[in-house]
Amino acid sequence: MGDAAKVREIRALIAAHKRWDLAFAMLGLLALMVGVLTFVALFGQMIIEGAPRLSWDFFTHFPSRKPDQAGILSAWVGSTLVMIVTAATAVPLGVGAGVYLEEYAPRNWMTDLIEINVTNLAGVPSIVYGLLALGLFVYQFGLGQSILTAGLTLGLLILPVVIVATREAIRGIPAAIREGAYALGASKWQTTSDHILPYSMAGIMTGVIIGMARAIGETAPVITIGALTFIAFLPAAPFTGDPPAGLFDWIMSPFTVMPIQMFNWTSRPEAAFHQNAAAAGLVLVVMTLSMNALAIYIRYRLRKNIKW
């Protein structure tokens, strides 16, 4: 065989291998396309079905037996109130735990135990949190099927997200910042509250927003505590009603949330209710996706701006 033939043979071999490269790159794009197509189909179907139902009335009406009069007033008010309790639970506990683990924790078995726990809790199915809440909050503590119970449950559920985000944000701060503060005579807490926390705020915010986006779409744990699906009233606003409600009376009120309302409408046989479900789903998806987008944007800005 001549040299030219050999070279040709090798070239053919290289070309064949390169074709495999190209084929796999195509396959990768195709796999991504499956995700994109699903997303487009999901969003498109809900827009086609649900968009005609989206009107001012839909947001200001209570659920009803008549599909064309039903709205999501009690659901979005309930979701908002539950989210307030969730944030009030998860942010202080999660940030506190994250700061403790990064700045204070000694290297001992207790710290290891807490760290393993946080990792493990992130993998516990959300419905198990619902069972915890049912057994502990509803019956043991007698909190009932209230906004408080739901908020605490979802707060515990997103705790690992907030803790992990806090730790990662703190870990990104160079040791020199701490040493500078200590050199000026600052105590540990002064260093933490004046330097560590402000500098890691954007990272923590990202985690909190992602956690809240997850909590607002969670259905299973809230159903498990026995939240009612048909609520045609709002919790009493502070200082209204007779006798006047206290500042925090709403916290013990029965409630419904957006995903439960959507579940209720989805599981009905009538097609008209499915349109309501689509409209509620649209509102829910827009809410969670814009929260996620905000978090991604903050993280992107953060990556670009920080120069120690």
Added chain:
Amino acid sequence: MPENFVSDRLARRQVRHTKERAIESILFLAAFVSVATTVGIVVILLKESFVFFQQVSLWDFLTDTQWTPLFADAHYGIVPLLSGTLVSTAVALLVAIPLGTIIAVYLSEFAPFTVREVAKPFLEMLGGVPTIVYGYFALLFVTPLLQMLYPGLPGFNLLSAGLVMGIMIIPYVSSVSEDAMRAVPMALREGSYAMGATRFQTAIRVVTPAAFSGIAAAYILGISRAVGETMILAVAAGMQPRLTWNPLEPAATITAYIVQVALGDLPHGSIGYQTIFAAGLTLALVTLLFNVLGHILRKRYRQAY
């Protein structure tokens, strides 16, 4: 004067010291809440299940092939619920593992920078869609679509719930696998390229084996996600417990059963109420098993380099 000055400084230092200790204790308590949550979950599940197992023997629970706790003729066999969970998980994995792995290899080894910058947040968003919305999509979009291809398909079935659940867990599988592949040192790839290997050969024969334990961990996390998933199944797969291995049939999973009971009005302390804790305990044990396995695998690949 100087004496006063010193004792003043000492007193302030004392106050500062006490304050510092108090803050440290508060922060420790915040961190300890996670441990308390785990203890709470274990205690509640065991306590309520214990009452359940006083009335139903463990043997019946594991071997009876019917799950009808709310009927007059009550049977308490977990197998029908487990079969629903396993079939739907298997369908989901058949979607998520191939697609998730291909996406991970593509994003880690092939994709240009811009594609990755767009694809990663997009996948994150796909993972952020509430599961109830996926449930709606499975019941009212995917099932009618499948019925066009296969007219005998019932309105509730494990197939469409499993398929949608598979799409939902693609981001979990792909992001953890991709992290594992990117943790493979560049030198390994450079060595491979220097030997004349192409991108594809390097990806399949060098990077993937080197990242194997991380990829396996991603699969296991995907499994545990699928086993614990609730709303997609409760909406699209039906709530009738039945022993079946056929994904074309409707069947309840462990999670869907818990939802079904919680939707009804079961008095606290009744045997029906206790069944959901026994079901929950089974679920928690299955996911715990997978989580521990995944944790061990992930630890191993971190130590490798």
